[in-house]
Amino acid sequence: MKTILKASTTLGALAGLMLMTSGCAEFYKKTYDWSDAKGTEFTKALANEYYQFGQSEENIMYDDLEAAYFMKKANKVQDGCPIMPEYLDGWKLPNHTVPELQAARDRLIFAMQNGAQTIAPQMTAKAQANYDCWVEQQEENWQFDDIKLCRDTYYMSIDAVEKLVFGSMLQAPPAEVIEFATDSAALDAKAMEIIDEAVIFASSTEFGRRIHLIGHTDASGSNKLDKKLSHERVMAVKQELEKRGIPASMITTEAAGKMKGKKHEADHRRVDILFLEYK
Structure with missing residues (x-):
């Protein structure tokens, strides 16, 4: 599993320890539920996407650590803090999957550099969350239907984003x-x-x-x-x-x-x- 939001501060260390205990996803879910969304339409949509994915990891996959990781991301984005799509160097991915994942990330970053968060906030949020879902599922590398779902949803979303951002191509x-x-x-x-x-x-x-x-x-x-x-x-x-x-x-x-x-x-x-x- 990816190291959970590394930090050098004592608070970050305590958060890391909290994530290693059972029930940590519930802590972040409650924090999310009690917070008011801030930021842009994109960050609000992205917070919701991460929250829904975190709930899925907790309630369907029974993976409390990954649920907590994405719930914490939802909280951070909900506070209006931007979060980039996952960097691949922190994940233990099968070698043959890295080129496509890197190309997919580059594609999303290029769209974002051209205003995707403003032009297509909802679909850009869906593309980013499903890219991160794809990375997380690909590291586990056994729930192949889930890998395919995250991958396919990412491509569907980025296609829609690019049509809105770039228009003709x-x-x-x-x-x-x-x-x-x-x-x-x-x-x-x-x-x-x-x-x-x-x-x-x-x-x-x-x-x-x-x-x-x-x-x-x-x-x-x-x-x-x-x-x-x-x-x-x-x-x-x-x-x-x-x-x-x-x-x-x-x-x-x-x-x-x-x-x-x-x-x-x-x-x-x-x-x-x-x-x-x-x-």
Whole structure:
């Protein structure tokens, strides 16, 4: 579990000890119930989202520590104090989940930097709370339906936020990921199935979608070779999309090179397929 709101003060230490005892979620729930909401429409909505999630952890999951953690966040936000989406370095997450979680956080931060809390306060609060829910559930990594629910709700919410904030364009999550063998840009049968699915999805909207491809490698080679290999991988996918009828003008590519991590991370040898949707 994430360390609960670290603090160097005696009060923070006492709060930490309180959270390690049974019934601590009830303490924060009562504090929340007796407080008057302050701050903006966004902070009020976010406080409520954290409160509801804390109640779920307490009454459905029977996880008192996590319930207390999110109840305490609800109290802090209710007092008008801003809280950022969870930082990943404090959580023990499966390595293969980190790239998507980091990209999702970056996406939310970008929307917030462009005024999402003011333009779409309710949906931005829902996106942040469900992102934090996704992180918490992903660390536990066994309640897969709950992981999916938090993840899906985050993406639904951020899609709505981006439509309101950016108007004419929104970037969807990586809908498909194609993995490769070591030092290879060859597409196997599974990759071909994923490309077929991407073509169907790209054609399934009245607005039309552009496709953005991002090529990655693991950290086993030199920067120069990894940049070249990530380009070869992304171009292999692009060529197959074009063979299936996607115009070259609708596809953009990015050779990102190596991803940080261990030298031979299988899930780092990949191409992410993202969709850019235009009105």
